[in-house]
Amino acid sequence: MALLTPEDLENLLDKLNHNNEIIKKNTGMDIAEICHAIYGTNPGNERIGIIPITSGNGIISNFSASLLAITDYFGMDGFITKHPDITGYYEAITGKADIILMADDHIFIAHNLRNGKIATNHVCTGVIYAEIASRYIHADSKEILVIGMGKVGYAGAEHLVNKGFTVYACDPDKKIMEKAKKELGVIPYRCDGTRKFSMVLEATPNPNTISEGMVAERCLVSTPGIPCGLPEEIGRRKGVDLVMEPLVIGVAAMLYSVI
Ligand code: NAI
Ligand code: 2YC
Ligand code: MG
DSSP states (O other), rough: OOOOOOTTTTTTTHHHHHHHHHHHHHHSSSSHHHHHHHHOOOOOOOOOEEOOOSSTTOOTTTTTHHHHHHHTTTTOOOEEESOOHHHHHHHHHHHHSSSSEOOSSSOOOEEETTTTTEEEHHHHHHHHHHHHHHHEEEEEEEEEEEOOSSHHHHHHHHHHHHHHHHEEEEEEEHHHHHHHHHHOEEEESSSSSHHHHEEEEESSSSSSSGGGGEEEEEEEEEEOOSSSSOHHHHHHTTOOEEEOSSSHHHHHHHHHHOO
């Protein structure tokens, strides 16, 4: 399980603002507008209880503080519980939280206690990064490449298939590709460099997963992957538009999806 590090979360709001500019320039919408387009909701001043969780690898030093900065950014009423785990959960409930945010090493959820809606970070991250790629104003077709069909990439590919895009996919895990072909009808992409894409969703925990042969004249790479799958040299030489951010964009989608 690829876990965030405190270094990933440094300068979080600078990274967010930088990516928001790129998203606005290349889709005509900002993150809040894209979240609204997907879920039809708008944040009010919902009270968000952020509960540190000590299980597994334990607390990531600035993870809860990052979540608080995100709830503030979207104008919501966030608070971090003084205690972790069950005591923290009780504190959030008695502290009149409308929505709970908490993550162990496997699942990161948003749970709305008022309407019962629940969202996972993996699905919401896949959906919003897929939506960003799909709205690329310089796209040359409705063909899109998804690299990595795991928890994030599969959700993104499913969202794109449902939106009517022609989804090519690649993943070394044969079982995952069989499932994706059967359930989503994705087209297996062979990295032979013949077919080029103007929209790429990359969701792997590996670097250098994007090769020059995949990239069309104008191309938007939308990736939550850590580290980034696009080699810097290729990005610079081909003038690739890159959306890559470690946490905020996915959490924004979680919050909009449970309001
Ligand atoms: P996962 O482990 O469930 O899936 C990753 C998939 O990528 C696997 O199926 C693997 O076979 C495939 N893969 C590995 N190397 C590949 C390659 N060279 N070409 C094609 N496929 C390849 O991981 P998950 O949970 O889907 O997360 C993916 C990445 O996104 C991780 O780096 C994770 O840390 C990151 N992440 C980032 C978030 C953000 O907000 N920025 C939020 C959630 C996850
Ligand atoms: O500080 C805490 O409460 C920790 N229990 C938080 C652990 C988060 C672990 N998950 C991750 O690092 C990844 C992120 C990319 C988002 C989803 N999973
Ligand atoms: Mg993100």
